[in-house]
Amino acid sequence: MGRYVARRLLQMIPVFIGSTLLIFCMMFALPGDPVAALFGEKKPDPAQIAAIKHQLGLDLPLWHQYWNYLTGLFQGDFGTQIATQRPVAEVISQAFPVTVRLTLFAFVFTVLAGVLLGLVSGLFADKVFDRVVLIFTLLLISVPSFVLGYLFQYLFAFQLGWVTPTVQDSQDLGQLLLPAIVLAALSLAYVTRLTRTSVAENLRADYIRTAIAKGLPRRRVVGVHLLRNSLIPVVTFLGTDIGSLMAGAVVTEGIFNVHGIGNTIFEALNRREGSTVVGIATLIVIVYLVASLLVDLLYAVLDPRIRYD
Amino acid sequence: MRGAKMMQWSALAAAVALAATACGGGSGDDGNASGKPAGYVSMFNGEPQHPLMPSNTNEKFGGYVIDALFTGLVGYDGKGELKNENAESVKSKDNKTWTVKLKKGWKFHDGTDVTAESYVKAWNWMANVDNKQANSYWFGDIKGYEDVHPEKGKSKKDEMEGLKVVDDHTFTIELSKPVPYFEYKLGYKTFTPLPESFYKDPKAFGQKPVGNGPYEFQKWTHNKLIQVKAVNSYKGSNKAKNKGVQFKTYSKMEAAYQDALSGNLDLVDGVGPKDLPKRKSDFGDRALDVPYAGTQSIVPAVYSKPFKDVDPKVVQGLSMAIDRKTITKTVLQGTRIPSKAFTPPQVKGYQKLDTDVLTYNPKKAKKYIKDGGGVPGNKIWIQYNADGGHKEWVTAVCNSITKATGVQCVGDSKPDFQTDLEARQANKVKGTYRGGWLADYPLNVNFMQDLYKTGASTNYGRFSDKKIDGLFEKGDHADSLDAAVKDYQAAEKELLKKMPAIPLWDYAANIVHGESIDDVKVGFDGNVLLTDITVK
Numbered sequence: 001m002g003r004y005v006a007r008r009l010l011q012m013i014p015v016f017i018g019s020t021l022l023i024f025c026m027m028f029a030l031p032g033d034p035v036a037a038l039f040g041e042k043k044p045d046p047a048q049i050a051a052i053k054h055q056l057g058l059d060l061p062l063w064h065q066y067w068n069y070l071t072g073l074f075q076g077d078f079g080t081q082i083a084t085q086r087p088v089a090e091v092i093s094q095a096f097p098v099t100v101r102l103t104l105f106a107f108v109f110t111v112l113a114g115v116l117l118g119l120v121s122g123l124f125a126d127k128v129f130d131r132v133v134l135i136f137t138l139l140l141i142s143v144p145s146f147v148l149g150y151l152f153q154y155l156f157a158f159q160l161g162w163v164t165p166t167v168q169d170s171q172d173l174g175q176l177l178l179p180a181i182v183l184a185a186l187s188l189a190y191v192t193r194l195t196r197t198s199v200a201e202n203l204r205a206d207y208i209r210t211a212i213a214k215g216l217p218r219r220r221v222v223g224v225h226l227l228r229n230s231l232i233p234v235v236t237f238l239g240t241d242i243g244s245l246m247a248g249a250v251v252t253e254g255i256f257n258v259h260g261i262g263n264t265i266f267e268a269l270n271r272r273e274g275s276t277v278v279g280i281a282t283l284i285v286i287v288y289l290v291a292s293l294l295v296d297l298l299y300a301v302l303d304p305r306i307r308y309d
Numbered sequence: 310m311r312g313a314k315m316m317q318w319s320a321l322a323a324a325v326a327l328a329a330t331a332c333g334g335g336s337g338d339d340g341n342a343s344g345k346p347a348g349y350v351s352m353f354n355g356e357p358q359h360p361l362m363p364s365n366t367n368e369k370f371g372g373y374v375i376d377a378l379f380t381g382l383v384g385y386d387g388k389g390e391l392k393n394e395n396a397e398s399v400k401s402k403d404n405k406t407w408t409v410k411l412k413k414g415w416k417f418h419d420g421t422d423v424t425a426e427s428y429v430k431a432w433n434w435m436a437n438v439d440n441k442q443a444n445s446y447w448f449g450d451i452k453g454y455e456d457v458h459p460e461k462g463k464s465k466k467d468e469m470e471g472l473k474v475v476d477d478h479t480f481t482i483e484l485s486k487p488v489p490y491f492e493y494k495l496g497y498k499t500f501t502p503l504p505e506s507f508y509k510d511p512k513a514f515g516q517k518p519v520g521n522g523p524y525e526f527q528k529w530t531h532n533k534l535i536q537v538k539a540v541n542s543y544k545g546s547n548k549a550k551n552k553g554v555q556f557k558t559y560s561k562m563e564a565a566y567q568d569a570l571s572g573n574l575d576l577v578d579g580v581g582p583k584d585l586p587k588r589k590s591d592f593g594d595r596a597l598d599v600p601y602a603g604t605q606s607i608v609p610a611v612y613s614k615p616f617k618d619v620d621p622k623v624v625q626g627l628s629m630a631i632d633r634k635t636i637t638k639t640v641l642q643g644t645r646i647p648s649k650a651f652t653p654p655q656v657k658g659y660q661k662l663d664t665d666v667l668t669y670n671p672k673k674a675k676k677y678i679k680d681g682g683g684v685p686g687n688k689i690w691i692q693y694n695a696d697g698g699h700k701e702w703v704t705a706v707c708n709s710i711t712k713a714t715g716v717q718c719v720g721d722s723k724p725d726f727q728t729d730l731e732a733r734q735a736n737k738v739k740g741t742y743r744g745g746w747l748a749d750y751p752l753n754v755n756f757m758q759d760l761y762k763t764g765a766s767t768n769y770g771r772f773s774d775k776k777i778d779g780l781f782e783k784g785d786h787a788d789s790l791d792a793a794v795k796d797y798q799a800a801e802k803e804l805l806k807k808m809p810a811i812p813l814w815d816y817a818a819n820i821v822h823g824e825s826i827d828d829v830k831v832g833f834d835g836n837v838l839l840t841d842i843t844v845k
Binding site for chain 2: 055086256
């Protein structure tokens with residue numbers, strides 16, 4: 001187990017270098033010069049552009065820039081933003097906690113509600129409740145998140161007056177509830193569908209019949225034997241989903257005015273702030289890697305037949 | 310065995326719970342940021358793109374804050390006329406050497422006096438190429454600019470020869486050649502003084518600026534808000550009528566609109582397309598559309614295939630094929646006003662051109678294009694940036710042109726403004742591009758010289774005409790401001806014959822505000838005059 005984890009952690013290094021290099025090259029290839037953009041629509045001043053580029057090392061060849069970036073990274077230096085002149089590390093550290101809070105909130109909601117709904121509808125497959133859940137999840141999958149976002153805003157902020165339309169204080173978990181639910185909606189639907197199918201299928205499995213025949217209480221049959229085995233596909237999905245919840249929240253963040261990673265990377269991309277984009281994307285890559293490692297380890301917990309030696 | 314596994318599960322759950330609470334409880338320093346002090350106005354804004362320096366701010370979000378914190382020598386009134394602010398007088402006999410006398414008793418927010426030295430030293434710093442300020446070109450008229458800002462390499466001197474301190478409250482500005490309207494330029498936000506404390510740590514100043522304006526800087530929580538407080542001892546004419554302003558950061562106008570609607574925000578000066586149709590029913594008479602000095606046009610690139618050596622009559626024909634009235638009313642929801650000239654009405658020197666070129670007339674349009682020899686290839690393009698909400702009107706304009714004249718017209722969409730600009734700078738526009746111009750200073754000169762003079766900085770259509778250049782030149786050498794304005798008016802009439810651009814419409818600021826504030830007015834640049842706002 002320990003060796004397995006160590007091996008997986010070592011494997012992250014080439015993935016990390018490869019992904020930063022790829023994103024770095026992509027930023028380099030994008031049209032539009034971030035330094036020239038400092039001057040807006042006015043004709044940029046060549047002397048000044050040269051000076052700024054020189055200061056930030058943007059006049060070096062690509063490989064050299066990448067080398068500088070990478071060595072800086074290992075010393076904890078994420079670079080400096082071109083326009084705002086703020087350190088990228090500061091920009092990220094401001095946005096990241098907000099995103100983590102929002103993501104965890106959405107994630108917990110997805111897991112709790114998704115698994116519960118999936119379990120119940122799987123247990124009563126093809127009954128009325130199952131049908132209702134089917135329609136409900138189909139609806140969630142087909143409605144784009146911005147529609148849901150505005151709908152919720154209208155409903156809960158203006159009709160019912162329970163919350164403010166946007167998040168006033170991102171420290172307040174109560175205010176993050178609404179964006180978290182909107183963010184979680186799509187994943188929730190998938191988790192429900194996955195759990196439901198898996199539960200319904202395993203319900204017919206031999207070991208469940210054996211467990212019932214042995215006279216185990218129903219709570220134990222469902223809670224331990226059935227659910228644990230049914231969760232493997234769900235956990236796989238959730239592992240990859242946590243990354244997309246983090247980075248893919250641009251629309252939701254915009255509607256509810258949450259200043260998280262999604263918006264930061266979007267704005268940085270628009271302004272061609274290379275170091276910011278690479279920094280955030282790298283962070284997301286690491287989250288993906290760690291999440292998938294956790295998922296693999298969880299397999300062993302869920303299914304005793306799986307061993308890592 | 311089973312017990313151990315359950316332990317792992319609960320440990321995981323506990324870890325998640327801990328992480329969640331830790332994030333929730335951590336860094337409480339800006340915890341109360343959403344609270345608004347009594348008497349303050351909260352308004353929609355975005356995160357400034359640059360540090361808060363007058364000489365480095367050229368976009369709206371930072372501009373608002375800079376305007377609140379600093380007051381320059383002169384300002385403009387509602388009609389685009391000059392008025393003195395920090396200056397007692399700005400005078401010149403030959404339009405070349407300008408003598409500035411400052412009002413006495415003005416102070417920076419750190420208590421130090423505003424003197425002639427505060428201006429001269431600041432301007433020398435701002436113009437210096439080594440300090441890399443985006444607005445440094447504004448000092449280009451001053452004699453000795455090329456010493457501190459050579460075209461290549463580092464500065465040769467620290468000071469511009471043309472700036473001289475006479476006494477504590479007087480200084481002179483010598484230009485390298487006469488500019489009759491130089492005084493107008495002085496109203497731009499770059500021409501501000503800086504306190505002595507700035508030079509100790511310019512970088513820290515950009516995060517915590519000290520100005521001499523109607524408001525004093527309080528705090529900047531990045532990506533959340535900037536707060537400024539009214540200065541009681543302020544001596545200028547634009548003393549704040551409220552207690553302060555909170556500039557709140559939004560990434561989307563739509564979110565700010567919702568906040569204004571629910572009373573969590575006082576002022577939003579931009580309405581997204583989603584909310585435009587319902588702003589009047591949502592806000593009633595608190596939804597304002599105020600015209601200001603900005604125009605939008607379609608600019609033909611003279612090197613492009615459809616416009617190479619084409620008769621200006623063809624361009625006039627295209628202009629007459631655009632139904633401005635209907636498009637502004639329907640597609641643009643009344644947020645624009647059809648253009649009547651190359652300049653908007655809010656600037657000094659605006660004249661109503663006696664012409665039908667800017668009026669919809671499909672029959673005449675067809676005739677003009679035919680008489681002019683037609684559009685080569687019978688197809689034109691309008692280049693625009695897809696991230697600016699232009700697609701709808703570009704399509705409408707194209708439909709109007711094709712319907713009226715049979716000339717094919719398609720939008721040439723670039724993913725964002727950067728890509729759009731790069732294509733313009735590299736002379737790669739296929740036909741025409743979307744031109745937008747907001748006044749730097751409310752004078753007709755600003756709407757012509759920078760856009761249509763041969764080789765001018767923003768002349769991306771590469772238009773060049775000797776007669777027009779001559780008229781501009783004449784205006785630049787005029788004896789007085791009024792004479793310069795007149796010369797430029799003559800040039801504008803000539804522009805109409807040569808059509809370097811097809812003026813479409815002028816901008817209006819779309820504002821919605823809450824019930825708790827009143828007296829919302831807009832300046833020539835489309836920005837709300839914050840100091841005039843009263844809080845109920």
